[in-house]
Amino acid sequence: MPLSPSQTRDLLEQLGHRPKKQLGQNFLIDGNIVRKSLELAEVAAGDHVVEIGPGLGTLTRALLDAGAIVHAVEKDPVLGTHVESIATEEPRLHLVKGDALDYPLGDLPEDLQDYKIVANLPYAISTPWMAAVLENRLPSVMTLMLQKEAAQRYAAKAGTKQFGAISIFLHAAFDVLPGHDVSGSCFYPKPDVGSTLMHLRRKTAPFRFKPESTQLIREIFQQRRKQISSLLRKAKSDTATRWLESLASAGIDPSARPEQIDTQQWISLEKS
Structure with a gap:
């Protein structure tokens, strides 16, 4: 189960950490959303899963409980050290302490083609990170928590003001399946903008531009x-x-x- 708001506050206080707005540090505190993320991605034992910004480890622990092999990337040094403490107890957790734009797939083995991405994605890096993924090995599934504005750009169709280059690249390679709007009350601290849980599945014959x-x-x-x-x-x-x-x-x-x-x-x- 995710940490409650009070447990989240207590843990952050123990770590001496204040959530950084510029890094999109809004921590999931709703168990239903965590379960839905894993359900949409059909996470099963033995799956290799990339997680961006594990933070306090709520989604990370759920992925590990499902039997996944998790390749996580955390930029924040304090939170990285916290997740590292989880990794010392769990050999299926592989952590890269660095920027997801430099390590968009974490330490995922180069010869591994079958993997998934499940992440509560920081808004500031969402589009450049997605561009990096689309230029790399394509995951079979992505379940992403995004700010609603980014999700609208990803799902946008021609003729709308949100439609742009990233929409084209994404739709060429993935089917955008129905997602779910997520209330700000599912996070601590509560974000100022709306969020969407987005579900993407790789096409049978994905297309990538040169x-x-x-x-x-x-x-x-x-x-x-x-x-x-x-x-x-x-x-x-x-x-x-x-x-x-x-x-x-x-x-x-x-x-x-x-x-x-x-x-x-x-x-x-x-x-x-």
């Missing part, structure tokens, strides 16, 4: 209100030239704005 194409899409979305043909001409790269010549075959109006072009059309450009 690095130069990924960069081009990011650059294009920096001027999302301009016409795609104009943006591609301005880019002046081999990829941009090829895409410009392939707009018609991909079913894209040259006057369309980037946010109006759906993921499958971006994939068609890449395949042209």
